[in-house]
Structure formats: C-alpha cells, structure tokens
Amino acid sequence: MSEVLLSARGLTKRFGGLAAVNDVTLDLWRQRIHAVIGPNGAGKSTLTNLLSGDLEPSAGTVTLSGRDVTGWSPERISRAGLGRSYQKTNIFLPFTVWENIRLAAQSRTPQAARWLARASSVKQANERAERALELAGLAPRRDHVAGAASHGEQRQLEIAMTLATDPQVMLLDEPLAGMGTAEAERMVELLLRLKEQHAMMLVEHDMDAVFALADHLTVMVNGQVIASGTPQQVRADANVQAAYLGVDEVGHG
Structure with a gap:
C-alpha cells in the first residue's frame, strides 16, 4: 500500500547570502517515483544532500518513516531506512x-x-x-x-x-548519466521493479527516462520549486515552459 515514507517541509540551505535550496516541500510515497528536474545549479543535488544528511539544513524539517531526522548524521539516517546513490x-x-x-x-x-x-x-x-x-x-x-x-x-x-x-527510501542522483540506449533501458526497467517496495526520488537530466519513470515531478530553478505535479501537469505549466523554453507565457515568445 502506498504511504508517505519521507517528507520535507520548508527545507532551506543557505551558503552565506545564497539560498541554494529555498523553502522546498515534498513527499516521497512508497510505490511511487518522484523525479526532481531543473537546469544545472537549480539546487537538485543540494536538496538530495539535505534529505540524506550530507548537509544540515538552515531551516525546515525532514521526516523519515514518521521520525524527525532533521540534523541527523548521514550514517544515522541511512540506518533509519534511507539509501542513496551518487552522481559519481x-x-x-x-x-x-x-x-x-x-x-x-x-x-x-x-x-x-x-x-x-x-x-x-x-x-x-x-x-x-x-x-x-x-x-x-x-x-x-x-x-x-x-x-x-x-x-x-x-x-x-x-x-x-x-x-x-x-532501505525504505532511495535517493538516486543521475543513475542514467553517461549510459547508452540499451543500458538506459535496462536501468529504467530496474527502477520500475524497485518502486514496488520503495519510495524513490530521482534526480535526472534524461527527460525520456524521467517521463517513462516518474509518477510525480518537481521542477526547481535557482533553488526554488516552480512547479510540482503529475508529468502531464508539469508539461503544461506556464512557469516550466518559460524556464525551459524562454517564453513569457504559454504561446508567446
């Protein structure tokens, strides 16, 4: 049965005057893949590091399986049921x-x-x-x-x-990076199998893979969430179209 296994509320990380992640809220559900997308520098990897404990938030909370794990070490969060892979x-x-x-x-x-x-x-x-x-x-x-x-x-x-x-929750940072077509297809099949028993967050630049995998999409730009919803909702969002296509509003250059 689907259930929320990880929640972030108002998650923020500041480096001096720069907010690399600014007031991000999301839920990760068992049996669902939640993809986080955005251009380079959007704050996706920083968000992953905040959820895994590799970075301590400046503000906000992280809850894992009903427990507040905000500020816990990565090792302690991992033992509580969170696993992650890295870009490298x-x-x-x-x-x-x-x-x-x-x-x-x-x-x-x-x-x-x-x-x-x-x-x-x-x-x-x-x-x-x-x-x-x-x-x-x-x-x-x-x-x-x-x-x-x-x-x-x-x-x-x-x-x-x-x-x-x-793990109960898996955070995967660009698992398809550098793969050819056949390898990427095998990885997509693997992730679809794994979602039956896990809550998963996917940070990925391969949009074909994202739309093949994601049940829910969050789009970040400059550390902030500009859209969140089903893939269909995000595709149609005017803010996303402006961020990715350079238009001011839908249908206008």
Whole structure:
C-alpha cells in the first residue's frame, strides 16, 4: 500500500547570502517515483544532500518513516531506512560484484563490529546481499571484477549496494548519466521493479527516462520549486515552459 515514507517541509540551505535550496516541500510515497528536474545549479543535488544528511539544513524539517531526522548524521539516517546513490559511481573497483554488495550488506548486521570474523560466515549479511544481487539483475556478473564492468553495470552495482542496506527510501542522483540506449533501458526497467517496495526520488537530466519513470515531478530553478505535479501537469505549466523554453507565457515568445 502506498504511504508517505519521507517528507520535507520548508527545507532551506543557505551558503552565506545564497539560498541554494529555498523553502522546498515534498513527499516521497512508497510505490511511487518522484523525479526532481531543473537546469544545472537549480539546487537538485543540494536538496538530495539535505534529505540524506550530507548537509544540515538552515531551516525546515525532514521526516523519515514518521521520525524527525532533521540534523541527523548521514550514517544515522541511512540506518533509519534511507539509501542513496551518487552522481559519481562509488564502488570498490578491485573487488568483485559480490564482494561490493556483501560489504554494503555487512554494514547493517550486528556482527559488523566483529572484524576478526570471516565475512562469508555472516549469514544475515550474505542473505541480504543475495537478495540485492538478484533484484539488481547482477547474478550473472556475480564473480566479475567491478572495475572491468561496463558503466551501466557499475551503476547497477551501486544500486545493488544501496539495496543491500535494506532501505525504505532511495535517493538516486543521475543513475542514467553517461549510459547508452540499451543500458538506459535496462536501468529504467530496474527502477520500475524497485518502486514496488520503495519510495524513490530521482534526480535526472534524461527527460525520456524521467517521463517513462516518474509518477510525480518537481521542477526547481535557482533553488526554488516552480512547479510540482503529475508529468502531464508539469508539461503544461506556464512557469516550466518559460524556464525551459524562454517564453513569457504559454504561446508567446
């Protein structure tokens, strides 16, 4: 059943006199993909960092699964059920696909501090890693070295590592960046599968992918939300058309 898993209210981040994010409010629902779009410098990545705890807000609140997590550390927010991927792929290149995923899974087990124990003996972590491997469609690449994988497979691996931490909410920062057509299609299929069990926020520049995936769209310009609604509503919004097409109002140059 759909439910709000993450909420932001009046979220603001100032750097000196610059408001990189200014009074942003949004809800992320289970079984829905919420895409955040906008030109470079709009504040999309800053917003993601505020939601994940990588940045502390200047004002506003973030609620995760009913708990106020405003000002929590990224590690604490992650343990509370939020996972994220980054613009730059963040994996261990010399390790195999399986070893990368198992490392992520181990961070969620009580045995994580038992550094003398063999990783292969941590049953709970192994089971979580197996599920993530299958969900991400990487089982055929299990024993391949991550550094030798294609760009698309490395992005899949990062999502698998996120899944291995057992998140309820997933924040994905440009997961399709740099992909060819076939890789992008596989990623779209993966994200559509994952939304059945997660609330997801997607920051992405590939508009074809955005409109194929998004149940809800938020458009940011200069740190502010200028439109939010269904993809159809956003397409028809005069403010969005002005921001992207350089027109003053619909139908006028």
